[in-house]
Amino acid sequence: MFGLVDGNNFYVSCERVFQPRLEGRPVVVLSNNDGNVVSRSAEAKQLGIAMGAPFFQVRALLRQHQGQALSSNYALYGDMSRRVMARLSEQVPGVEVYSIDEAFLDLHGMDTWLGPLQARVRALRQDVLACTGIPTCVGLGPTKTLAKVANRLAKNYPELQGVLRLDSDSRRERALRALPVGDVWGIGRQYAQVLLSHGITTAWALAGVSEAWARQHLGGVVGWRLVQELRGQPCQGLQPSEDGTLARQSIRCSRTFGQRLSHFDELWGAVSSYLSRATEKLRAQGKQAHLLTVFISQDRFDTRVPPPYTRSATLTVPGGPTSDTLRLLAYARRLVERLYEPGRVYVKAGVVLDGLEPAGRGQQLDLFAPAPGAAPPLSCSNNRSQQLMQQVDALNRRFGRGTVRPAAAVVAAGQPVPWAGKAQHRSPAYTTRLEELLWVK
DNA sequence: TCTGGGGTCCTAGGACCC
């Protein structure tokens, strides 16, 4: 039996822990750049505000109902997430942190205690709420996909009191018949449309398609696995997280600019600052990357611009994996030069580091490198670059992010940063910055 | 006027290897 624990309206719930005045009112949290709605309180959902809705489309409605919009505050949400995951890990042996607000639980071997399992899960919810202030729902099922189904229904039907268990074929059938096919984990907009055009409207109907059909229409083996999971046949195991964090296979940093950019130098300034941030994360995880991707995007909402809106270029780092910002900057610049076209207008850029491996493990040695003891080449010996990066990281930890950064990402004093985004409704980092601690009068 | 960021997995052709 798998469990899926999911924080209700997670970002809004985090804000409410520190701002009780937000209780009972429509509240939304916005994406970076204050662009879209990414979390909604129950009251905001009631108003018909959709997930992902552009903020400018719902601003008036929200104001009319004395609602509140907040910029996203990832320092706060990340810290609250760690607290929730810590409570879960303390009480359940197998926990897989799936996202900032979700975790799978391994409950195999506990299925036989029918009553107690249910009671135990209720107690777990109470504990998380009492210790962190975050309300959750829990779904239980024989596969991860069915646990997701149960979780979704537990959220939609308050009379279930936040917990639903799909432990028999009859319960499974009832649940799948009640779930629109587009709400199934793994069915997005495109697949939902394909399914509807074939008359498949519920999760139950999807569970009945043939292997050949699933493979043909739902992305090959992925779709077939999904169907089997709906039937109760597990295709995915639980990948327990060490120390309550996720083991990631790529690191990305990308941003939509606060304004449109078309000069190479501005674009390169943005990319170099994102790369700098991405490599910081890389080193913080003790990893090296051997694939570097850069992408730049035009406005996909501008009907005058023909697709593709995003162009990307990937490079295998010559000479093996690295976490050296300076080396990667040199390669990234070449990629931007390759992608950039004068006259085009860009709204977003990003970098991705892939092919991660632990730093210093099984490193490829250079046959033509100088022998130990010989003078290191002028450019940058491995050791020197590591020391340099350690110093940069230490300075940025001590004096704040971006204190030391690529020259390309520095603008003249007093000048605005061309690629800076917007965040006009940010709440304080209550739990991670001393100067922003909550004051109680 | 205004539309996010950070992830996952899979596909597929070509180069290259033994």
Added chain:
DNA sequence: TCTGGGGTCCTAGGACCC
């Protein structure tokens, strides 16, 4: 007439998730 089989790596792109 008739031109292998089984791999990996590289690169770009597409679908999905929260």
